[in-house]
Amino acid sequence: MSHIQLNINEVRPFLTEQPESLQKKVSEIHKVIHEKTGQGSDYLGWLDLPKTYDKEEYARVLAAAKKIRKQSQVLVVIGIGGSYLGSKAGLEFLSEPFKKGKLEIIFAGHHMSGKYLANLLEYLSNKKFSINVISKSGTTTEPAIAFRVLKRALEEKFGKEEAKERIYATTDKKRGALYTVAKQNGYEMFIIPDDVGGRYSVLTPVGLLPLSAAGINTKLMLKGAKDAMVRFSKPKLESNEAYLYAATRYLLYTSGKKIEMLVGYEPSLLYLNEWWKQLFGESEGKDHKGLFVASAGFSTDLHSLGQYIQEGERDLFETVIHVEDSGKDVLIPEESNDLDELNYLKGKPISYVNLQALKGTMMAHKDGLVPNILLTIPGFDPYTFGYMVYFFEKACAMSAYLIDVNPFNQPGVEAYKKNMFALLGKKGYEHILK
Numbered sequence: 045m046s047h048i049q050l051n052i053n054e055v056r057p058f059l060t061e062q063p064e065s066l067q068k069k070v071s072e073i074h075k076v077i078h079e080k081t082g083q084g085s086d087y088l089g090w091l092d093l094p095k096t097y098d099k100e101e102y103a104r105v106l107a108a109a110k111k112i113r114k115q116s117q118v119l120v121v122i123g124i125g126g127s128y129l130g131s132k133a134g135l136e137f138l139s140e141p142f143k144k145g146k147l148e149i150i151f152a153g154h155h156m157s158g159k160y161l162a163n164l165l166e167y168l169s170n171k172k173f174s175i176n177v178i179s180k181s182g183t184t185t186e187p188a189i190a191f192r193v194l195k196r197a198l199e200e201k202f203g204k205e206e207a208k209e210r211i212y213a214t215t216d217k218k219r220g221a222l223y224t225v226a227k228q229n230g231y232e233m234f235i236i237p238d239d240v241g242g243r244y245s246v247l248t249p250v251g252l253l254p255l256s257a258a259g260i261n262t263k264l265m266l267k268g269a270k271d272a273m274v275r276f277s278k279p280k281l282e283s284n285e286a287y288l289y290a291a292t293r294y295l296l297y298t299s300g301k302k303i304e305m306l307v308g309y310e311p312s313l314l315y316l317n318e319w320w321k322q323l324f325g326e327s328e329g330k331d332h333k334g335l336f337v338a339s340a341g342f343s344t345d346l347h348s349l350g351q352y353i354q355e356g357e358r359d360l361f362e363t364v365i366h367v368e369d370s371g372k373d374v375l376i377p378e379e380s381n382d383l384d385e386l387n388y389l390k391g392k393p394i395s396y397v398n399l400q401a402l403k404g405t406m407m408a409h410k411d412g413l414v415p416n417i418l419l420t421i422p423g424f425d426p427y428t429f430g431y432m433v434y435f436f437e438k439a440c441a442m443s444a445y446l447i448d449v450n451p452f453n454q455p456g457v458e459a460y461k462k463n464m465f466a467l468l469g470k471k472g473y474e475h476i477l478k
């Protein structure tokens with residue numbers, strides 16, 4: 045049985061063709077994925093990663109995580125896109141709100157706000173900190189600038205020699221500016237395998253080091269991913285929920301639903317949404333094709349986007365994540381005067397109210413012609429996180445191949461960079477402004 049339950053019953057009435065009718069196509073693509081013969085097949089390393097990951101390097105990751113916890117109060121994780129979203133999603137998914145761990149994890153280099161960086165420098169001025177700088181290409185501008193600034197702050201605080209002991213670089217095994225800087229300065233290095241692209245890299249040291257440093261049991265995460273790998277290794281839609289999800293969203297897309305919203309009813313899911321948007325948006329959105337992926341946190345956004353979802357353009361569908369057991373809970377107390385008229389809920393856990401909100405919203409949205417895919421996960425634990433990461437990765441590869449695009453490149457990301465470099469006066473880009 046799958047650890048993630050997928051329910052598409054609410055979607056079926058919206059479809060003229062059912063996902064099962066795509067079995068032949070899905071089986072063909074499955075072969076293309078596993079035999080590595082499709083577009084971008086050099087980047088399929090994530091497929092077997094939960095089994096084939098470098099065990100020695102993982103032992104080094106765990107040792108470095110321990111060292112970071114010992115040497116620092118704060119770990120600054122520098123990276124953008126696939127080099128930070130997975131670990132941020134994992135941290136949010138697996139941490140208890142308001143509970144401060146022994147080591148604080150702060151992200152930087154995921155935008156170019158001077159205000160943010162200035163405040164971060166101020167915050168770090170009286171703290172012991174370490175840096176994990178992450179960039180597969182080693183040349184991305186946002187993390188490179190943040191690293192230059194934070195490295196300087198670290199060196200001024202601890203001196204060059206001790207700073208070296210506090211910098212961990214996660215990058216390519218032989219290329220890129222970050223590789224060169226790390227090699228020359230003797231920083232401890234972790235490798236992002238050649239055949240694993242940024243948005244598929246959370247189960248490499250990209251995600252494993254920050255998450256292990258935060259005290260998360262990444263062994264369990266890898267175990268979850270490995271079990272998902274086995275579960276989703278066969279093409280049959282009846283037992284491969286990742287493919288059934290991909291086939292369902294494909295049919296919704298081809299029937300005119302151009303927007304998919306991932307929605308959850310727990311704040312701990314908000315960054316999972318961000319990771320998911322990057323995974324699917326960057327993998328599918330090319331050649332003028334692909335679902336536009338959006339997200340919402342309910343019931344919060346039922347008081348903002350809810351109106352649009354219920355009655356706006358009818359070109360969207362939702363994928364709803366339901367967490368069966370969110371862990372801690374609160375019972376609604378009884379009040380003798382019942383002025384707020386809530387005594388009908390006395391003694392009920394808030395999770396019960398949340399579940400009725402989910403059910404009621406799904407009913408309303410279905411009535412409003414917004415189909416709902418339902419994904420149920422058991423709880424907020426590392427095993428489930430790893431399992432879910434692999435589920436979405438496999439579904440994403442199938443989804444992109446179904447619309448015949450390369451799931452593993454991102455040529456469109458270059459457009460803004462070229463213009464920005466030209467405007468900044470970088471050598472070699474002058475022609476763009478002429």
Ligand code: PA5
Nearest residue numbers: 125126127179180181184242243
């Ligand atoms: O998925 C991807 O490949 C991208 O989103 C990258 O992760 C992102 O652009 C950052 O690239 P890099 O790790 O090379 O700095």
